[in-house]
Amino acid sequence: MRRQPWLYALAAGAFLMTGANAFSAGPFDKAIEARQQLMKDIGGINKAMRQATDAAGVAANADKLAEAFAKVNEETFPKGSAEGSRAKTDIWEKWDEFAAAAKNAVTLAQAIATKARAGEDTAELVKGYGKSACGSCHRPFRAPKS
Numbered sequence: 001m002r003r004q005p006w007l008y009a010l011a012a013g014a015f016l017m018t019g020a021n022a023f024s025a026g027p028f029d030k031a032i033e034a035r036q037q038l039m040k041d042i043g044g045i046n047k048a049m050r051q052a053t054d055a056a057g058v059a060a061n062a063d064k065l066a067e068a069f070a071k072v073n074e075e076t077f078p079k080g081s082a083e084g085s086r087a088k089t090d091i092w093e094k095w096d097e098f099a100a101a102a103k104n105a106v107t108l109a110q111a112i113a114t115k116a117r118a119g120e121d122t123a124e125l126v127k128g129y130g131k132s133a134c135g136s137c138h139r140p141f142r143a144p145k146s
């Protein structure tokens with residue numbers, strides 16, 4: 001059978017593609033992408049909570065924050081997935097503290113939701129959430145922008 005030149009072209013193309021992938025793709029790319037998207041979503045929800053004009057809006061967004069922070073786990077932060085991201089390796093060296101920071105963000109959001117639904121004033125808690133929830137994890141566990 002005559003060899004088809006297009007087959008060589010195809011094989012060369014496939015080789016080039018895998019070559020390029022091997023260079024740019026790491027084993028944790030998917031997880032890193034997913035958690036960075038999760039964080040972006042969280043940023044949007046936190047903003048929406050701050051901008052909410054009534055207690056129901058505050059409570060609904062606080063619920064969403066609690067739900068989102070439950071996704072900070074071994075799946076979105078698999079062991080050793082620091083390279084190519086701003087996650088510090090300290091996350092896995094001090095996993096209990098990292099997990100506690102995520103839990104803290106959930107608990108604070110739940111407290112906001114409960115208070116908002118009870119008709120209590122949540123202004124200070126909502127305003128402080130960025131510092132109390134986000135900052136207390138970013139400070140120890142997120143590397144500065146490179």
Ligand code: HEC
Pocket residue numbers: 032035036037039040042043046072085086087088098099101102105129130133134135137138141142143
């Ligand atoms: C339990 C720890 C933790 C908490 C709590 C947390 N973050 Fe993060 N956040 C991180 C880590 C770690 C990164 C870096 C992730 C990476 O680069 O892969 C990050 C990254 C981000 C990013 C950048 C995402 C991107 O585009 O790369 C944003 C935005 C963000 N966080 C917003 C927030 C906000 C807003 C809150 C609070 C409402 C919050 N985070 C709470 C750990 C946390």
